[in-house]
Amino acid sequence: MIWLPTGRIVGSLLPRTPTCPSGLRSFNGVYSMKVVDNETWVMDQFSSCELKHKKRTERLQTVASNMLACPEASLPGQNTQWKDLKAAYRLFDRPEVTHAAVCQPHWEKTRATRPGRYLMISDTTDVDHYSHQATTGLGMLGDGKGRGMQLHSCLAYDCHNQKIVGQAGAMLFYRSKAPKNESRTQRLKRTREGCYWGEVVDQVGPPPEGSQWIHVFDRGADNFESFCHLAQSGCDWIVRAAQLHRNVLDHEGETKKLCDIVDDAQLLGSYELNLRSRPGVAARTAKINVSVATVTFVPPAHRSPYVKQCGVDEVSMRVVFVQEVDAPKGVTPIRWVLLTSLAVETFEDAWQVIEDYEHRWLIEEYHKVIKSGCSIEQHALRTADRLEALIGLISVIGIRLFELKLLGRTEYKTKANGRVPSSWTKCLAILRPNLKVQGLTVYEFFRELGKLGGFLGRKSDGEPGWQTIWRGYRKMQSLLDAMKLTGQIKDEIRG
Numbered sequence: 001m002i003w004l005p006t007g008r009i010v011g012s013l014l015p016r017t018p019t020c021p022s023g024l025r026s027f028n029g030v031y032s033m034k035v036v037d038n039e040t041w042v043m044d045q046f047s048s049c050e051l052k053h054k055k056r057t058e059r060l061q062t063v064a065s066n067m068l069a070c071p072e073a074s075l076p077g078q079n080t081q082w083k084d085l086k087a088a089y090r091l092f093d094r095p096e097v098t099h100a101a102v103c104q105p106h107w108e109k110t111r112a113t114r115p116g117r118y119l120m121i122s123d124t125t126d127v128d129h130y131s132h133q134a135t136t137g138l139g140m141l142g143d144g145k146g147r148g149m150q151l152h153s154c155l156a157y158d159c160h161n162q163k164i165v166g167q168a169g170a171m172l173f174y175r176s177k178a179p180k181n182e183s184r185t186q187r188l189k190r191t192r193e194g195c196y197w198g199e200v201v202d203q204v205g206p207p208p209e210g211s212q213w214i215h216v217f218d219r220g221a222d223n224f225e226s227f228c229h230l231a232q233s234g235c236d237w238i239v240r241a242a243q244l245h246r247n248v249l250d251h252e253g254e255t256k257k258l259c260d261i262v263d264d265a266q267l268l269g270s271y272e273l274n275l276r277s278r279p280g281v282a283a284r285t286a287k288i289n290v291s292v293a294t295v296t297f298v299p300p301a302h303r304s305p306y307v308k309q310c311g312v313d314e315v316s317m318r319v320v321f322v323q324e325v326d327a328p329k330g331v332t333p334i335r336w337v338l339l340t341s342l343a344v345e346t347f348e349d350a351w352q353v354i355e356d357y358e359h360r361w362l363i364e365e366y367h368k369v370i371k372s373g374c375s376i377e378q379h380a381l382r383t384a385d386r387l388e389a390l391i392g393l394i395s396v397i398g399i400r401l402f403e404l405k406l407l408g409r410t411e412y413k414t415k416a417n418g419r420v421p422s423s424w425t426k427c428l429a430i431l432r433p434n435l436k437v438q439g440l441t442v443y444e445f446f447r448e449l450g451k452l453g454g455f456l457g458r459k460s461d462g463e464p465g466w467q468t469i470w471r472g473y474r475k476m477q478s479l480l481d482a483m484k485l486t487g488q489i490k491d492e493i494r495g
């Protein structure tokens with residue numbers, strides 16, 4: 001079967017025509033979310049945190065509200081009253097206030113998915129605290145000069161409603177320096193980074209009745225241990241293969257290299273992809289073949305303690321090869337090798353797997369939001385333990401910011417009225433007196449908010465950036481606070 005869709009999109013393996021004016025990839029449906037005001041949202045997320053004292057949970061909510069009002073500021077910038085700042089520091093200093101304790105209610109809320117199909121997209125990111133030399137307990141980053149920790153988080157994405165559900169689980173870990181003359185066995189014992197993927201799979205757990213969860217992992221997760229966790233999780237998976245030269249069993253049980261399986265894989269179809277020019281690479285139309293085979297993974301020679309005791313001897317799955325053919329000389333042909341538990345019989349099935357994998361930009365964007373939007377790396381606390389709890393708080397706040405960001409870019413048909421808090425529209429009307437706020441769609445609402453933050457909105461300007469929208473949002477927030485003080489707007493708790 002040869003299937004040749006027409007279309008043009010760059011940075012994606014799938015040609016498709018975006019219907020969203022911002023051209024934001026993979027979001028061309030309705031993003032159905034009602035935005036509640038900050039107070040209600042904070043209460044929903046944090047009021048059931050178990051911190052061993054009611055007052056502590058209340059303080060966490062205050063710190064969270066202050067953070068949401070100006071997420072990019074430091075703790076002193078967010079808690080401008082001395083007593084609030086001291087209370088915030090005291091809060092993070094408590095042994096009960098841990099990363100997991102802060103995030104637990106949010107994780108549980110996220111995991112209680114309604115029946116449907118969900119992607120569980122995970123990735124690891126460095127949280128660099130190099131500039132804070134005084135902080136103790138940090139690990140190594142990069143080439144050994146950086147100091148900080150690694151955040152491994154799992155983002156749940158609702159395929160049907162095309163929206164972020166929340167963070168379903170996360171872990172923080174520290175990398176240690178390699179000792180001199182380290183042996184292979186010692187190194188395998190020390191670097192356990194590949195295993196965090198599996199540990200987060202266990203933490204996230206099995207889906208509730210009627211939900212299908214598909215873990216979407218990049219090449220970092222391609223190890224036998226991850227597949228053992230996945231096979232026992234009750235979830236499906238799509239993992240991009242990293243080790244193409246590893247030995248696997250083909251459908252006849254013969255040992256072969258993974259990359260050689262492609263020769264006998266079943267060709268499902270092919271398509272053409274227009275690629276824009278990049279520095280050093282000319283624009284081209286790539287012809288891409290999609291084929292599928294069944295493979296069985298067997299334990300490696302060096303088995304980790306987990307693999308030894310978990311009772312999984314082999315894991316069978318499909319492998320989808322996305323391979324550019326007849327690539328011009330001198331360019332690296334496009335190649336994606338995706339390992340999946342999903343049934344792949346037809347071209348459409350394979351298409352679905354590729355499309356699911358392409359949602360990985362969401363986790364990268366989420367990590368960007370918490371790192372630049374919430375300045376996660378700017379916070380100076382004295383010990384790594386305190387930072388961990390703060391990172392937990394920021395990860396949950398980041399979900400809210402990320403949702404708002406996506407919302408502004410997708411709901412270009414729905415009216416803002418009834419979707420965003422009425423106090424927000426009221427404020428926008430005051431700040432932009434010539435604007436008719438009543439008929440605005442959600443998309444236009446966030447665009448106008450961007451204009452408050454300095455977005456000019458000329459034809460050639462494209463879409464307002466995240467930071468610009470946020471500047472506008474903060475102007476609106478200040479007015480909102482003032483109006484609440486003077487009694488012009490009542491607190492919209494549960495509103």
Ligand SMILES: [Mn+2]
Nearest residue numbers: 123124218220
């Ligand atoms: Mn990664």
